[in-house]
Amino acid sequence: MAQVFFLEKWLTKLKNVSYVGVDINKSFLDFAKSQLIKYPNYKFIQEDAVKVRIPEKFDVIVATSSYHHIKDTEKRAYLENISNRLSNKGILVIYEKLVSKFKEPIGAADSASKLYAERIKYLLKTEKPTEKQLFALFNELYLSAIRKGEYKVSYEISLGGFKIHRV
Numbered sequence: 001m002a003q004v005f006f007l008e009k010w011l012t013k014l015k016n017v018s019y020v021g022v023d024i025n026k027s028f029l030d031f032a033k034s035q036l037i038k039y040p041n042y043k044f045i046q047e048d049a050v051k052v053r054i055p056e057k058f059d060v061i062v063a064t065s066s067y068h069h070i071k072d073t074e075k076r077a078y079l080e081n082i083s084n085r086l087s088n089k090g091i092l093v094i095y096e097k098l099v100s101k102f103k104e105p106i107g108a109a110d111s112a113s114k115l116y117a118e119r120i121k122y123l124l125k126t127e128k129p130t131e132k133q134l135f136a137l138f139n140e141l142y143l144s145a146i147r148k149g150e151y152k153v154s155y156e157i158s159l160g161g162f163k164i165h166r167v
């Protein structure tokens with residue numbers, strides 16, 4: 001999915017790189033396009049990453065903060081779909097917020113509360129978060145707890161058996 005910060009800070013520093021960004025949300029893509037308009041090798045596609053069919057193969061696929069938006073029942077298909085697009089020695093980089101292990105969906109309320117309580121406490125200690133930032137975090141806590149649009153999982157079940165190197 002399109003990552004404007006990563007593109008602006010890192011990818012644009014490399015020469016001869018082609019990039020394809022996928023996101024289901026048009027406004028995210030419009031923003032990414034507007035910021036990266038001078039890079040003709042950057043393409044943006046509005047599609048569901050679970051279902052999108054892209055013919056090219058890629059040396060690096062980066063999925064930042066997107067996995068937790070994919071419903072649990074679609075997580076496996078999502079991982080298969082994106083990893084199928086890797087070239088021979090390609091690397092898939094997944095950046096995610098993981099929560100502590102929980103059993104029933106109701107347990108997500110505990111795990112999400114723990115994660116966000118820590119995050120909010122840390123921010124209050126180290127920075128001066130704005131009301132808007134705090135509201136956004138409490139809203140994420142709420143959505144993660146009721147599992148609506150935020151389907152965070154624990155490390156143990158995060159990749160459904162995919163072989164990974166944790167960094």
Ligand SMILES: C[S@@+](CC[C@H](N)C(=O)[O-])C[C@H]1O[C@@H](n2cnc3c(N)ncnc32)[C@H](O)[C@@H]1O
Nearest residue numbers: 001002003023024025028048049064065066069
């Ligand atoms: C937290 S944002 C992260 C955006 C971007 N990856 C970044 O790191 O800046 C999550 C993004 O996932 C997108 N998203 C959610 N479900 C998706 C899906 N099924 N297919 C493609 N994009 C999706 C949302 O539209 C949103 O832009």
